[in-house]
Amino acid sequence: MSDVAAVKLLVKKHASLKKEIAKVIVGQEEVIDQILLSIYTGGHSLLIGVPGLAKTLMVNTIAQALGLDFKRIQFTPDLMPSDILGSEVLDQNRNFKFIKGPIFSNIILADEINRTPPKTQAALLEAMQERAVTIAGHQYKLDLPYFVLATQNPIEQEGTYPLPEAQLDRFMFAIELKYPSIEEEIMVVKNTTTTSKYHVEPQFNADQILEVQELVRRIPVPDNVVEYAVRLVNKTRPNLESASDYVKQYVDWGAGPRASQNLILAAKANAAINGKFSPDIEDVQKVAYGILKHRVIKNYKAEAEGISEEDIVTKLL
Template sequence: MSPPQPVHENGQVIERLATAIDDIRAQLRQVIVGQEEVVDQLLISLFSRGHCMLEGVPGLAKTLLISTLSRTLNLSFSRIQFTPDLMPADITGTDIIEENRSTGQRDLRFLEGPLFSNIILADEINRTPPKTQAALLEAMQERQVTVGRIRHQLSDPFFVLATQNPIEQEGTYPLPEAQQDRFMFKVLVTYPSFDEEFEVARRTTTTPHDTIVPVVAPEEILALQKLVREVPVSDHVIRYTLSLVRQTRVHEEGVPDFIVDQLAWGAGPRAVQFLIIGAKARALMNRRSHVTVADIQALAKPVLRHRIVVNFAAESDGITSDKVIDSLLAATPTQEDELANDARFQAIFAS
């Protein structure tokens, strides 16, 4: 694929990304029933060069979805089962001594770990100690691993999906908020509807007949990731994004009373960046060359839910981070003139 032209100059480029997304969805539907919103959020994260954390009870086809996605994109896939005895070298790789049989000389050779794939499924990431969690998070941020004194570049594209089980916390090592912040999205995988579960039961109790074929090449994914960055964003949308995120910061001047009452901590600047870049990808997926406030609102929960910390009093009242985000969206005006004229937002932007 030739390098993409600027989005605002070439409608064909926009159509190419939207068509690629439609092709990916069509392939996934052969195996995955429902979960349309989850699929869209995974694709937005992929084309934004982000990473995802998926939370859901066992048996909701998280692993099947991710492995099928890798087949659809013609990407290499590694599944790592995180356990309490997993060491950093088990995922990054290690140096081994190898003997040359012809010369008898011994050489040091790097044996790559499972991180050297395009798509990584870190299954139950909270079951492994912080040292191994940190090795994965370093790879996510730097897209490289360091073994000894040698740095090894990881594959590109490189996409990490980590899963957590919300119902079984015994013997786990929960990710600190600062480490969760490295994930672009936290996606909630919920139970299927009655009709969807009926179709799952029908499909999975017969001989499978899926014919998954790759529809997007790795080089094209990289080109489309660059294309996403070309999408223009108006100052109005950036101001709206800032107003959402800055209102979560409890100690800032001008934040709503319910934020002070319900949150212990708010989101940092990375939330603003991920909201905007994710909104760009979402706009292209919907065949638009510009970002709207609706794009930001649609991504507010997956971007913010793991970046804000509900305090003990609110948690005991059954208030979740998603409920706080709903209240925040309802309390934030969408028009630029309202933002500019509201004294509360003037204080937020000035602080």
């Protein structure tokens, strides 16, 4: 199949995928789009939202619609790396046998990742980066495609272990989950307080997702779009001579090169699902908020003046 035909097929399959997800999840279109863009590009996402906004249900539904395995890990202060990675145990023949942990799945929901100590966070983040885990000197490959959706609760920060900036950078998107509108919440209540159950039909399988990821990487990008993405990321860095006064005034640290890579990958995927065979600057702008806002570290002055990361990104676009 040619790439043109593959893009056309992806548009159809993406539309049917969204329909299947909409059977269960009301609204949250933008959130779902960003999660799917992450999956189509082989990235990971950080979901920030208060409890009760159906984060687990959303990820479970997406996993079902994609035909992928799904596991949820509830992160707690006493969770150890071996609890998520797995460990070696002695079998009946007194040989060591590796028992896989919950991390061995296609889609992982790392619930409240900031409630577990850095040692356990690092174990997950190694798996995210390497697509493999090392136990007792042996490396075990994870099943592909592999996608981690970590969640953070923006309230109740007492006793949490915030992810360091270097680890936040490993997440392609930071997605803010907002409260539903009145109309959406009415639909949610109607749908969830009856005996009705919705069956989600898989629209993809693991191999097809891997093909989509390959397709996205093959999509050509004009030089001016790459230059725009790199310049946009460059604008976030306050220590450069070319930095604007606004950035120097309100930003402590800017985004690194991984942000530029992610902008282009996400722009490619966004173009593909919209039936375009090459991304343009609008595609980069569409994905910029989710990719940049957790990579731009604002300073105390911005905090004091109520300037958010989104405000800073908006100013730079």
